[in-house]
Amino acid sequence: MSSNSELSSSVCSSGDGYDSNNQFDDFWTSNGFCHESPSDQQWYVPAELMGIDDMHFDMVSAAYHLVEQPKSAYQEEDPEKSLESEICELLGPNNIKSFHVTFPYFEIINGDQPSKLQPCYKGEQITEPMDEEEAMVGGALSTEEVMKIAAAHYIQLSTDREGESSILMHPMGLTYAGLNDDEIKKVELAGLLLAAAEKASNQQYDRSSNLLGECMALSSSTGNTVQRVVHYFADALQERIDRETGQGSSIGWKNSGVPAEDVIRGLRSNHPIQLFVHQKLPISQLLDCTSVQTILENVDLLTRVHIIDLSIKHGIQWTILMQALATRSTPVEYLKISAVGSSEKPISETGKRLMDFAESLNLVFDFKPVIIPDIKELKEDMFEIEDDEVIAVYSAFDVNVMLVKPECLENLLRVIRRLKPCVMTVADVEANHNSPNFITRFTESLFYFSAFFDCIDSYMDEDDPYRMYLEGHDFSQGIRSIVATEGEERIVRHVGIGVWRSFFGRFGMVEVELSEWSQYQANLLVKQFNHGSSCNLGRNGKSLIIKWKGTPLHFISAWRFN
Known part of the structure; x- marks a missing residue:
């Protein structure tokens, strides 16, 4: 247990050195993502691969109803409600x-x-509640x-x-x-x-x-x-x-x-800002580390791993996964990351850095950009899936974005279901900003x-x-x-995990319990930051909720297809 926490601490913690003139390389180096040989430490990730069946599922336009009636599963909206x-x-x-x-x-x-x-x-x-310290500082x-x-x-x-x-x-x-x-x-x-x-x-x-x-x-x-x-x-x-x-x-x-x-x-594509925020705020690192740990537990002992990132950004989270795979007791034959996006240049730049990092770990790694102008055009054959691969899907702030175009959300879930991933992690905003x-x-x-x-x-x-x-x-x-x-002009339509839980259920998705070990790591990470007592962790069903002084900001959840 101690070696696990030490590795998690060293990989997930933030550093102080940041040069705005060379934000990418300096950030990676200052956070322990330097080009060195892998550590002798082992990352123990006990888990069982979840079985997936191939049952037929009749797709309906559920996303449309989610946009128009976000609370219908819980209560009626009063159009005359006063302040x-x-x-x-x-x-x-x-x-x-x-x-x-x-x-x-x-x-x-x-x-x-x-x-x-x-x-x-x-x-x-x-x-x-997992952290009972008071919010007031x-x-x-x-x-x-x-x-x-x-x-x-x-x-x-x-x-x-x-x-x-x-x-x-x-x-x-x-x-x-x-x-x-x-x-x-x-x-x-x-x-x-x-x-x-x-x-x-x-x-x-x-x-x-x-x-x-x-x-x-x-x-x-x-x-x-x-x-x-x-x-x-x-x-x-x-x-x-x-x-x-x-x-x-x-x-x-x-x-x-x-x-x-x-x-x-455009709101999500500014990599220098994303890197800086990831370095400074515990929330960003909590989202990444918990999601990656969940994926690691679901690919434990498997040797050919294929990650699908639905909107890859700086890619820092995948260095955590690489280091864990490179140091585990069962060697991994190769790791593939398919990065979905609309602009090839930033994705390719992220891929180049990940390729260099994988090489420093002697990890066989393949990076494949999947460039599409619109997610509704996404198809299964764009990912070049091999028969012996195990697939995991990573989604960070993607599903809420697609509420503005329900047909995109429907197509995405249809494609993912056919790919039969062992797990799909979803991290997003925990709030209701979609009321009519x-x-x-x-x-x-x-x-x-x-x-x-x-x-x-x-x-x-x-x-x-x-x-x-x-x-x-x-x-x-x-x-x-x-x-x-x-x-239709209102393009930001956040809804929380309670609404998504009901919505995902319509598509045959089953929520997976986040492990106690991932929760332990999250608590460990929070304590490394100043004002850590203000960043609270809680539970909503099987999902982890990240709060600031008691106010929910984000959720992290894991799913499989029934």
Whole structure:
């Protein structure tokens, strides 16, 4: 057991050396992926290969229904849902009338530390927490906690106000005991954003725009995390108003003539950003290491391994797999990775680095780019499968992307099923940003991105250029899509593991339990990072949930075909 943990620690941990002028090679070297002989250590991965049958499965257009009715399996969506009711559902199970008595926010304003500030999510609840350390670091409020306090203020004011009175008429209507001046300013700024969202949802666009003007004046893309979150949400909300009123010049993706899939592909194709984020954030390494460990356990003792990566990026995770295969007791005859993508140059560059690394380990390795303009054109014969190969499929943030084009998702699962993989790992966003109700999407995405911005703030400086790009380009595009657009223009449609579990079941996919060893490795990895106690691990069914200060951000799951 000790040798396993040591190897996992050395391979999965992040290093400090990073040169932006040579980000690829220096990153690989600084993280232990240097061109040296394999270690004498052995990676023990006990598991049994799961049998796959070849039963016939009648494909239906299930993906279409997933896009249009993401929650139909759990509850009906209320098209008239108000901001107040949505906040109450997210913050706790109590209704508005009893809200002020039970919501833990009042533990904060009375100067007490809350036991936990965690929203009540619809569908399956996260259970069996694996890390019970509290989320709060140094007593300071997190960005999401600020948003929740503002939401609690908003609820209190909304239940008492009459006629046209608004949150701005009661700036000190509730006590701020226990909060310092800086925290009070953050709460009031978040309150302005919530008021603007309510006005926009009620089509009171002039009033909403006035509030958004105040938000933009008090927020900044370079300020603290609350100011940054408010800045991007206010900007997206103003764009929504411009679209609804026909004023200004909308810069929506459809009007720009750029296909939706190209926009999403661009959000994920910046390799220097991806490498830097992987180095800095524990979440990225948790996703990769846990997924790779699950694949290793399912190809244990097998000698001819074929990995299909549905959207290969920097490829760092495959160096972990290579080192494990090169040092295990049963030699591997060869490893093949088929990398699916639409642009040959970046894929080939990643393949060249992986080829060099495999050579340093004396590992027989083949890298095959599978270049297709659209995933709906994917076919089984593009992978050149050999009879004696065992296949594993790796998907990281691919299935949610395809919600915008259900036919692509259907075709992908049809092809994968015919390939008969021993396992398919799926890692993606654990959130519901696909509700047809605007207020629901706005509120849930506000809490989600607040937690993510807070995570980034813990590991990157405010003026870090990579952080500025990540927030100002990738995250802001996602926020704009969720908040500003509707219908086919809304290309970001995240749904969580509960919805995917129901959806995958329609395609004959069976969820596989993640091993205790992979969970142990994940906990070990978290502890190597500063602020590791803020990165919590939990379970939802058989899937692993990665949380930041109690808020679910991503899930990792494993599947086989029935």
